[in-house]
Amino acid sequence: MLSVLYTEEENLFREEVKAFAEREIAPHADEIERTAEYPREVLRRVGQAGYMGALISEEYGGTGKGMVWETIIAEEISAVSPVVDVSRGVTSVYFAPPVFKFGSDALKEKYLTPIVRAEKIGAIGITEPDVGSDTAGMKTQAVKDGDEYVITGEKRFITNGSQADYILVFAITDPSVKARKGMSAFVVETSWPGFSVVEDHELMGMRGARVSHLKFDGVRVPASHMVGEENRGFAVLMDELDTERTSLAAGAVGYSRAAFEIAIKHSVERTQFGREIRAFEGISFKIAEMATKLDAARLMTLQAARRIDMGLPATRQGAAAKLFATDAAQEITYEALQVTGGDGYTKQNRTEQLARDARLMTIGGGTAEIMKYIIQREIYKDRGY
Ligand SMILES: Cc1cc2nc3c(=O)[nH]c(=O)nc-3n(C[C@H](O)[C@H](O)[C@H](O)COP(=O)(O)OP(=O)(O)OC[C@H]3O[C@@H](n4cnc5c(N)ncnc54)[C@H](O)[C@@H]3O)c2cc1C
Missing domain, CATH: 2.40.110.10 (Butyryl-CoA Dehydrogenase, subunit A, domain 2)
Structure with a gap:
């Protein structure tokens, strides 16, 4: 998927992560869902591939590529397994970066490399x-x-x-x-x-x-x-939350996209009243709305990520991306379930899982209500009130 929003290098990186996710994670996703087994071995492979260290410098085993790369990883892994990405994000985006940014050299030496390699979990x-x-x-x-x-x-x-x-x-x-x-x-x-x-x-x-x-x-x-x-731990916490929310927004784009693709496929394969169901405006307009929300969610996430990479304040943008993308994810996964009809309500269809997974994200990492509180606070603060 070539996107004008990203550099050539970023687009190539996305293709690499996507291929990895399809090869190394997708074959295990159904089993994880069925057995609820913690995906430790899959996480180890994610670490070996280098996708735990976008926010950590090479000195400690990371790539230091930054937040845009992190959002690409989060989106692509979430598209095949939201739970693998959540487990990955907590260790590599919430635990490791505060230690990297605020920890002593001794702490960094001891704790970062095993986390980036996923030999240890944070x-x-x-x-x-x-x-x-x-x-x-x-x-x-x-x-x-x-x-x-x-x-x-x-x-x-x-x-x-x-x-x-x-x-x-x-x-x-x-x-x-x-x-x-x-x-x-x-x-x-x-x-x-x-x-x-x-x-x-x-x-x-x-x-x-x-x-x-x-x-x-x-x-x-x-x-x-x-x-x-x-x-001064509150400052560490506030700094961590900007990257956490931006990564969560990227994950929401990933599993929304997965539900969206299922809905499109179903809408061209399913025939009722002698026509593909996409021929009904009630269905095709849902597809249009999903696509629009998905684009907006990705743009907002990218804006927050680029600001973080540029060292600019990103509290408002990170909160807004998280608010919009996670809200959109609930709407998109629910609408995808509607488009897939009775199939969507069964365990054979991934939309019911994606809808349940998506439901978490207007709560975890700060609720939607708290995101709105942060956004308005930053707006007034910017204007000196
Ligand atoms: C699956 C899962 C994983 C999680 N992972 C972690 C983790 O790894 N580490 C961690 O520390 N925490 C984690 N959390 C906790 C998560 O961050 C909190 O659940 C979340 O911040 C909300 O806190 P609460 O559940 O106590 O709800 P409460 O704060 O009690 O809120 C209840 C309701 O009141 C609303 N509310 C509260 N205050 C206001 C206000 N001022 N204005 C308007 N509405 C308000 C909330 O939006 C919500 O709708 C996780 C939660 C879940 C469910």
Whole structure:
């Protein structure tokens, strides 16, 4: 698919990732969906192919190609398996880049290369039983004790949680001030005493994902494992969320595209009233609307990604891309299901899986309502209000 939006090099890269996804991931996608097995081996192959390291420099095993390349990877992998891309994104886009940007050289040396090669799996721990959208209400505490911090608290809905080797944990280090000014981030190894998995949540979709409730019961973490400065964790979190949202938007474009292609194929193969169903305006206009939303979602995602690569602020653009692309993905996957009729409601047809998978994404990574809050806040801020 040659696109005028991308450079020749980017278009070629897309072809490469697409071929990889079809060869190495697609043959396993149905089995992952059927058995809900965590796709660790598939992730390893993704790492070997170099698709875990677009945001990490070559020094630590990545390609350093940046956010546009990351969005190409996310779109192409999501098109064949949304759950493989979500599991990949958490380790390579949410865990690794904050360590790369804000971590010490020693932390980078130790933790990045195994993550980029997918020999180890990463996760990010923000959400808690009582803390979701309002991350500033965080309760998990990290109390300094000599050269260590002692982390106590619970984290809920942590993707890769029970499978992760390392978790970037956000915790309060100064409870006397507001969380924004008293939060820090730490790399925690899940083999350390005091860490436990309470349970893996049972999910509506994204079968094969492991999204877990975790407990930190006095986990002792070396002070050197702090990512960024003490009490400046909120800035690390905000920086991470721009890339996370842009990657999630790209993933939404990928699985929307997959549903869209199924709908087109069905609309030319299925005949009713003596005509292909595409001949009915009720169907063909759905195709037109899906295509338009898909194009808009990709443009918005690309805008956010290019801004990140250029070092420009991208908070509004990343939030808007995530809001639009994930909303569009729900509409597109649902409409694709409608176009495929009774077939679409069966497990033989991928649209029912794509619709369930897509449903997550106006919640995870920040809800649609919170994206709107961020967008309006940035608009007023830009104008000095
Ligand atoms: C499958 C899955 C995977 C996840 N993975 C991770 C992960 O890896 N790491 C991690 O830290 N978290 C993860 N999350 C957590 C996710 O980020 C939160 O679920 C999300 O931020 C919303 O928090 P909440 O579920 O507590 O909902 P709440 O914050 O309780 O919100 C409930 C409802 O109220 C609305 N609402 C809340 N505040 C406002 C407001 N100010 N204005 C308007 N509406 C508002 C919300 O939009 C939502 O509709 C995951 C969640 C899921 C479901």
